[in-house]
Amino acid sequence: MLFRAMLVFALSAFAVISASAADAAKKVPVKSARILVAYYSWSESGNTKYFAEQIQKATGGKLMEIKPKNAYPKDYNACLAQAQKEIRGGIHPELTNAPVDFKQYDVIFIGSPNWFGTIAPPAASFLASADLTGKTVIPFFTYGSGGMQNCERDAKKLAEKAAAVLPAKAIRGASVREADKEIADWIGSMLDISKEAEAGFYGFTLKSWDGKEVKTSDFKGKVVLVVNTATRCGFTPQYSRIEKLYKDYHDKGLEIIDIPCNQFGSQAPGSDEEIHTFCTSSYSTTFPQMTKSDVNGDKQIPLYKFLKAQKGTEGDIRWNFTKFVIDRKGDVVKRFEPAGSMDELESLIKSLL
Numbered sequence: 001m002l003f004r005a006m007l008v009f010a011l012s013a014f015a016v017i018s019a020s021a022a023d024a025a026k027k028v029p030v031k032s033a034r035i036l037v038a039y040y041s042w043s044e045s046g047n048t049k050y051f052a053e054q055i056q057k058a059t060g061g062k063l064m065e066i067k068p069k070n071a072y073p074k075d076y077n078a079c080l081a082q083a084q085k086e087i088r089g090g091i092h093p094e095l096t097n098a099p100v101d102f103k104q105y106d107v108i109f110i111g112s113p114n115w116f117g118t119i120a121p122p123a124a125s126f127l128a129s130a131d132l133t134g135k136t137v138i139p140f141f142t143y144g145s146g147g148m149q150n151c152e153r154d155a156k157k158l159a160e161k162a163a164a165v166l167p168a169k170a171i172r173g174a175s176v177r178e179a180d181k182e183i184a185d186w187i188g189s190m191l192d193i194s195k196e197a198e199a200g201f202y203g204f205t206l207k208s209w210d211g212k213e214v215k216t217s218d219f220k221g222k223v224v225l226v227v228n229t230a231t232r233c234g235f236t237p238q239y240s241r242i243e244k245l246y247k248d249y250h251d252k253g254l255e256i257i258d259i260p261c262n263q264f265g266s267q268a269p270g271s272d273e274e275i276h277t278f279c280t281s282s283y284s285t286t287f288p289q290m291t292k293s294d295v296n297g298d299k300q301i302p303l304y305k306f307l308k309a310q311k312g313t314e315g316d317i318r319w320n321f322t323k324f325v326i327d328r329k330g331d332v333v334k335r336f337e338p339a340g341s342m343d344e345l346e347s348l349i350k351s352l353l
């Protein structure tokens with residue numbers, strides 16, 4: 001009996017640990033400039049406004065107050081009456097805000113007071129009219145005494161086009177000014193807005209085959225091809241085509257980062273110098289080659305963690321000669337598997353230059 005209890009305890013402790021590890025891995029990496037914090041707030045005390053400002057401070061995102069064309073009456077009872085009428089009628093009031101360029105944002109916080117157990121109509125209007133395709137939406141609310149009620153559920157319905165709606169946070173309006181830490185912790189559990197996330201592709205330092213420091217920030221404004229290579233692989237002849245790409249497009253702004261890796265079939269044996277000599281003599285390569293590195297697992301270089309965490313290029317590297325293409329702004333635009341079309345790769349590079 002005791003043993004069973006201990007086992008249950010141990011298993012549940014394990015479940016907690018593995019869940020939190022999984023959560024950490026799932027954090028959305030995002031740059032401050034790509035976060036929008038939109039909110040509606042009505043009362044004199046501006047509870048939701050305060051909440052929004054705290055999110056803005058913690059994330060560095062852009063703050064936007066949602067403004068209904070016909071402001072709600074200042075009188076509480078009159079406001080209640082109008083709000084109730086609109087909510088019952090499913091009315092989305094017109095807003096006066098200038099149109100938002102949603103292409104600029106990846107993460108959209110949407111804040112509202114709890115009105116009659118749901119999201120206030122102006123915030124609902126914002127969600128209903130927003131182009132949320134591919135976005136991560138994060139709702140937040142303040143309330144009188146009812147808690148979240150249907151706020152999160154209804155915001156989710158309005159944001160059905162979003163790629164993801166992360167867990168909402170509701171804070172009692174009267175306590176929101178004592179909740180700075182709670183707000184920061186909630187944000188920290190979902191988003192990765194570290195310096196690394198901020199710098200994106202340009203935040204990494206690599207080492208060249210001959211031991212020199214290579215910063216990805218040196219490649220700002222260039223189109224970059226990152227490829228993990230091996231000298232004894234069926235795909236090794238791709239070195240010729242990669243060198244041709246470099247010859248043809250380097251002047252126009254193409255950079256290549258070659259990362260030899262011995263993790264796939266041990267097909268990159270030998271020292272950095274031996275690998276480099278092989279490539280330059282057998283394939284006349286002239287593009288920058290790095291030191292041999294891991295691209296998967298515990299010892300992987302941070303650049304690969306980043307490359308494999310981007311939308312559309314996720315997942316462990318499967319073999320030698322996997323390629324990532326980064327555009328002039330530092331966005332990872334495409335991943336090519338080892339046998340992927342080199343012609344398609346070339347067309348993409350051409351189109352980005």
Ligand SMILES: Cc1cc2nc3c(=O)[nH]c(=O)nc-3n(C[C@H](O)[C@H](O)[C@H](O)COP(=O)(O)O)c2cc1C
Pocket residue numbers: 040041042043044045046047048049079080083084112113114115116117118142143144145146147172173174
């Ligand atoms: C029209 C209206 C309806 C409200 N309905 C609710 C409700 O159903 N449940 C609740 O807990 N609080 C309700 N409240 C209280 C607000 O949610 C709360 O005071 C909130 O913090 C106000 O945020 P604000 O200062 O940003 O306007 C209501 C307030 C108003 C004005």
